[in-house]
Amino acid sequence: MALEFVEKQQILTVVLEGDLRRYDNREQITELSAAAQKARQVVFDASHLQQWDSTLAAFLYQLLLQAGVRKDKINLDGLPENLRQLLELALAVDRKPSSRSARKEGFLEELGSRGLEMYDGLKKALSFMAEAGRSLGRFFSGRAVMRPVDFEFALEDCGYKAIGIVSLVSFMVGLILAFVGALQLKMFGAQIYIASLVTIGMIRIMGAIMAGIIIAGRTGAAYAATIGTMQVNEEVDALKTFGFSVSDFLVLPRLLSLVITMPFLTMLADIMGMLGGAFVAVLILDISAPQYWQYSINAFGLANFLVGIFHGFVYGIIISACGCYYGVNCGRNADSVGVATTKAVVSSIVIMIVVTGVLTLIFEVLGI
Amino acid sequence: MTAADVKIKVENLTIAYGSNVLMRRVNFEVKKGDVFIIMGGSGSGKSSLLRVLTGLKEPSAGRVLIDGVDFDAAPPVQKKAIMRGCGILYQSGALFSSMTLAENIALPLQQYTDYSAATIRDLVALKLALVGLKGYEDFYPAEISGGMKKRAGLARALALDPDILYFDEPSAGLDPVSSKLLDDLILEINQSLGTTIVVITHELSSIFAIGKNAIYLDNETKGISAYGNPHELLKNPPNHNVLSFLTGGKK
Numbered sequence: 001m002a003l004e005f006v007e008k009q010q011i012l013t014v015v016l017e018g019d020l021r022r023y024d025n026r027e028q029i030t031e032l033s034a035a036a037q038k039a040r041q042v043v044f045d046a047s048h049l050q051q052w053d054s055t056l057a058a059f060l061y062q063l064l065l066q067a068g069v070r071k072d073k074i075n076l077d078g079l080p081e082n083l084r085q086l087l088e089l090a091l092a093v094d095r096k097p098s099s100r101s102a103r104k105e106g107f108l109e110e111l112g113s114r115g116l117e118m119y120d121g122l123k124k125a126l127s128f129m130a131e132a133g134r135s136l137g138r139f140f141s142g143r144a145v146m147r148p149v150d151f152e153f154a155l156e157d158c159g160y161k162a163i164g165i166v167s168l169v170s171f172m173v174g175l176i177l178a179f180v181g182a183l184q185l186k187m188f189g190a191q192i193y194i195a196s197l198v199t200i201g202m203i204r205i206m207g208a209i210m211a212g213i214i215i216a217g218r219t220g221a222a223y224a225a226t227i228g229t230m231q232v233n234e235e236v237d238a239l240k241t242f243g244f245s246v247s248d249f250l251v252l253p254r255l256l257s258l259v260i261t262m263p264f265l266t267m268l269a270d271i272m273g274m275l276g277g278a279f280v281a282v283l284i285l286d287i288s289a290p291q292y293w294q295y296s297i298n299a300f301g302l303a304n305f306l307v308g309i310f311h312g313f314v315y316g317i318i319i320s321a322c323g324c325y326y327g328v329n330c331g332r333n334a335d336s337v338g339v340a341t342t343k344a345v346v347s348s349i350v351i352m353i354v355v356t357g358v359l360t361l362i363f364e365v366l367g368i
Numbered sequence: 369m370t371a372a373d374v375k376i377k378v379e380n381l382t383i384a385y386g387s388n389v390l391m392r393r394v395n396f397e398v399k400k401g402d403v404f405i406i407m408g409g410s411g412s413g414k415s416s417l418l419r420v421l422t423g424l425k426e427p428s429a430g431r432v433l434i435d436g437v438d439f440d441a442a443p444p445v446q447k448k449a450i451m452r453g454c455g456i457l458y459q460s461g462a463l464f465s466s467m468t469l470a471e472n473i474a475l476p477l478q479q480y481t482d483y484s485a486a487t488i489r490d491l492v493a494l495k496l497a498l499v500g501l502k503g504y505e506d507f508y509p510a511e512i513s514g515g516m517k518k519r520a521g522l523a524r525a526l527a528l529d530p531d532i533l534y535f536d537e538p539s540a541g542l543d544p545v546s547s548k549l550l551d552d553l554i555l556e557i558n559q560s561l562g563t564t565i566v567v568i569t570h571e572l573s574s575i576f577a578i579g580k581n582a583i584y585l586d587n588e589t590k591g592i593s594a595y596g597n598p599h600e601l602l603k604n605p606p607n608h609n610v611l612s613f614l615t616g617g618k619k
Contacts, residue, residue, distance in 0.1 A: 026486045054529050055483070058490040061497065085560035090497035333465035333510050 003059075005032055012039035016049040016056075016079075023056045029063050036067035044078035057083060061090050128247075128325050132255060135247040139256070145248045154257035158219040162265060165218065170210050170269035174198055174276025177206070182285055191285050195295035198277030204304040205311060207269035209356065211262065212315035216348035220323035223254050224344035227327025228337040236328065251324040258320040259313060266312030270305070303368050311359065315352050322348040374436075375400045375532060375564045376421065381430035383416050390416050392590045393430065396583050403558050403565045403578050405598065408585030409613065414568045417585070418536055421566065423451050434532070452480055455525030456534045459541075461517035463509040469496065469520045470505035476527045495523040499553060515546035522553065532564045533557065539571040551577045572616055576602075584610050 002017045003025070012035050036042050064074060064087070071091070076084045105113060138144040181197045227250055230236050239246055274296060281287040323344045330340040376398040383390045390413035398404040408414050419425035421432055423439055432439045434450050442450065463472050473492045477483060483491070496502055499519035509517055518538065525533060535554065539547040551574050558565050558578075569575060575582060575598050582601065584594035586609055594601050594610040605611035 022483075024484060024487050026484070026490070054491055054494065055487060058487065058494040061494045062490045065493075082560045082562060085556065086498070089556050089560060090494055090502075093497065093500040093502060331510075335466050 003028065003056075005035060007035060007039060010038075010040035012036055012042045014042065014044050016044065016046040016052075018048065019051045020049060020056045021051050021053045023052075023059050025059075029059065029066055032063050033067035036063070039073070041073055041075060042067070043075045046079050046083070049080065052080070052083060057086050057090075060087060064091065124329060125325060128328065129321065131245070131247040132251050132321065132324075135245060135252045136255075138245075138248060139252055144252055145244055146252045147249075150249075151253040151257060154253045155261065157222070158215060158258050159261045159264075162215060162218060162261070163268065166211050166214055166265050166269055167272045169214055170202070170207060170272035171276040171279075173206060173210050174202055174273030174278075175280050176276075177201055177273070178277035178280035178285075182280065191281070192287055192291065192295055194277060194281050194285065194287070195292045196299035199274055199296045199299040200301075200304060202273035202277075203270045203300065203308045205308060205356065205360075207273055208266045208308045208311035208315060209352070210273070211265040211269040211312060212319065212352050213349060215258070215262065215265065215315070216319045216322075216345050216352070219258065220319040220348045221341045221345050223320065223323025224327040224330070224340045225337055227324060228330030228340040231327065231330045232332055232334070232337060246328060250328065251320075254324055255317070255320040258316040260316075262312040262316030262319075263309045266309055266315075270308060307363060307368060311356065314355060314359070318351050318355065319348045322351065373399045375402070375434070376404075376566070377433040377436075378421075379431050379433065381417075381420065381432065382428045383413055383420055383425070384428040385416075389428075389590055391585060394585075394592055396592060396595060398564060398566060398581070400564055401558070401562050403554065403567065403580045405575050405579035405582035406566065406568045406585065407570055407575055407582055407598075407613065409570065409587055412585040412587045414570075414585060415536060418456075418534060418566075418568050422454055422456055422534055423447060452476075452528055453531045454534060455528070455530035455532070457518065457521045457525045457536065457538060459537045461509070461514075461521030463517055463521055463524065465509050468506050468508055469501065469512075469523070472509075472520065473524045473527050476524070480528060491527070492523075495526050496520070498526065498557070499523045500549070515542050515550070518542065518546075518550060519553070522550075522557075526557070526561075529561070530563060532566065535565070535567040535569070537569055537571075538567060539569060539574050544573075547571070547574065548577075554578050570613075572614065575614075584613060 002015070003020060003023065004015045004017075006013045006015065014032065060079075060083075076087055079087070135144055139146065177198050178194050181194050182191055185191050185193055185197075227236070230250070236246060236250075239249055278289070278292050278296075281292045282289050326340040326344040326347070330336045374397050378394060378396050381394045382392050394417075406414050406417060416425065420427050426440055431441065434453075437446065437450065439447065439450055463469070464475070467475070470489075470492045473495050474488050477488045477491060481488075492505060493502070496504055499522050501516060501519055501523065504512065504516070504520070509520070512520065533554075538550050538554070542550065554565060554567065555578050557563055565578075567574070567578065579598040581596065582594070582598045583592045584601070585591075586593040588609065594606050598614070601610060602614045605614065
């Protein structure tokens with residue numbers, strides 16, 4: 001196999017011979033294109049070319065591009081008919097794509113762009129929350145366009161279907177809390193206070209946080225993915241063109257169902273965490289069940305319990321708002337759904353933790 | 369037509385979803401280098417037939433022979449080799465949105481060939497130029513129009529120099545000019561590369577512009593009620609359904 005060239009009286013003849021499949025000699029392009037630029041005419045002799053494939057076509061295409069010679073200087077007649085047609089087709093369109101800004105932004109420009117992006121994001125989030133608030137208003141005045149079946153489905157999904165995972169994780173957290181506490185309290189012979197530690201820890205904050213994190217990963221992600229996919233499939237556009245409020249139709253059932261179920265899931269997490277602690281205390285640390293129960297009851301304060309439930313309620317709002325917000329503002333390709341889902345979960349958890357810090361400070365100041 | 373001329377042979381093919389039979393004991397042949405149209409109304413099973421032809425769905429009965437090899441019964445290695453010899457242009461282009469156009473086209477070349485990076489880059493440039501997208505290597509699918517996505521999808525389908533190219537509703541969602549450009553491109557690829565082309569469509573303009581042979585899938589009979597050149601079928605329609613379809617429902 002060979003691809004050679006001969007120059008005679010300023011006519012460059014490119015000779016193609018033998019089997020030129022998988023032709024991979026890229027270095028030859030530079031040499032040949034330099035010769036082609038000098039030549040008055042470029043012709044091809046493929047009379048002894050036996051076989052070729054796309055690699056040869058790609059080679060010749062690159063050669064003609066790099067040589068940058070005028071089309072009237074190139075004579076493709078010597079090439080096999082189909083190869084000639086292929087090259088003519090490739091060379092036919094010489095339109096350049098509309099240029100994209102490839103300029104790298106300076107530090108200040110980038111800072112400004114980021115600032116503007118954040119400002120836009122904040123505006124969008126505020127208008128989303130305002131619209132969700134208006135939807136709630138419409139709901140309580142009986143004017144919201146929310147299908148009961150959507151609400152029932154959302155309630156079922158974040159309600160009894162989440163019981164298993166919330167129970168298991170909370171039980172294990174209670175168990176871990178008891179173990180870690182026991183290591184320290186044992187040194188003072190105060191293992192019995194494990195009951196107080198686990199009870200106060202779970203009902204005041206840990207139960208709500210555990211339920212919140214599980215629901216953010218499970219239900220918040222599902223909200224973002226479902227609404228995001230609807231955005232990709234133009235279902236959200238269809239809702240808008242029908243004149244429906246996206247907030248009434250998609251956000252309200254999810255927001256209401258999580259706000260209703262989160263306090264109950266928090267209660268469940270509290271109970272399961274306490275059971276986890278009891279499991280360690282009774283079976284491993286030899287504390288009697290009635291004794292554990294008594295200390296748990298003594299440590300259980302109504303204020304602590306209500307603080308935990310309030311956290312659960314707030315987390316319900318945060319998770320549903322983040323899930324729906326990122327779903328509604330999802331882009332229009334497959335990637336965007338993944339990005340929306342990730343952002344929904346990460347933002348839910350970060351906002352939950354920040355809000356917990358703020359609430360803890362407030363309760364501390366109020367002496368609750 | 370001798371056996372050597374036949375690229376795809378469909379024998380007694382039945383496609384069903386559970387008890388819902390879409391087509392029953394269908395037979396037809398596609399010869400090498402043909403531009404073959406599979407036409408029919410909505411719900412006639414065109415897309416399901418494409419899924420069977422491309423190995424994405426198993427037939428309920430019957431078989432599909434590609435170059436004489438029973439596609440479904442072939443060992444996995446042979447089946448994969450046959451699938452590699454088939455390029456498919458899906459309705460939406462089905463480009464991978466996280467990759468640039470160049471990366472989309474380079475992917476099968478990187479997976480299935482041992483070409484150098486420079487050769488792959490040149491092949492990508494050629495394939496994009498062939499579909500009129502020269503210079504769009506670094507664009508993402510989200511940055512180009514629907515018609516361009518289809519052409520980029522076609523460039524990707526052409527990446528491995530397939531023997532057979534399948535088109536699923538190539539004109540769907542395109543304006544008449546883009547649709548005509550795509551039809552011309554299909555014919556040019558067929559002529560220059562000799563690729564066997566199978567097009568699933570119900571667009572009459574495309575059927576008459578590019579189709580050398582065609583079958584009509586009939587909803588009522590669950591089979592083929594017409595087989596031949598589209599212009600000939602229009603002149604001598606075998607039944608009212610075919611006439612109605614080919615004339616766009618004109619009385």
